[in-house]
Amino acid sequence: GQQVMQIPQYQHVQEGEDFTTYCNSSTTLSNIQWYKQRPGGHPVFLIQLVKSGEVKKQKRLTFQFGEAKKNSSLHITATQTTDVGTYFCAGRNDYKLSFGAGTTVTVRA
């Protein structure tokens, strides 16, 4: 079955620095979604990518969908303390959305 893998599992970032988290699927995806879960909270939808090679930006966050539609990345510039949380990618397989294990981000002020 479909597997979605994310690296790194943990990302410790100095405030103001940039970082990237990566998502890889064992199968081609029709689309990929990204969610953010704050500590003690629930996953909140960030964005959906549908087209091969698609790039979308939300302020300091840049999301990219690979050409083969099997991988994706999230790049955050000038990290802030508000970026703390776990970022999940999720790929669709039939009706279900399969989540990766997430990248947990902590920020050093």
Next chain:
Amino acid sequence: DAGVTQSPTHLIKTRGQQVTLRCSPKSGHDTVSWYQQALGQGPQFIFQYYEEEERQRGNFPDRFSGHQFPNYSSELNVNALLLGDSALYLCASSLAPGQGSYNSPLHFGNGTRLTVT
């Protein structure tokens, strides 16, 4: 406009017992998905309900069952609880997936924290 609501927020059960968790979807949504999230892990898909039927199921045993009511609300039932069933159970609502590549995003509730002792 109420979002997804789940009840109860916390629950403590002993091994072998049965539990029922409840979910009301966001207004206008007709599809409910249930996920299990163990500590430090990503949400794992249990099943999805649409038009009062289970449409797809993840890799969970038959001890996990569910129901969707005509008002789109849903229940998750777990029988013969095991210690390993301790987790955060998340309900997510959405609109039914269409034929194209775009999916209606999932809107999650705050979850039910189940502890099995």
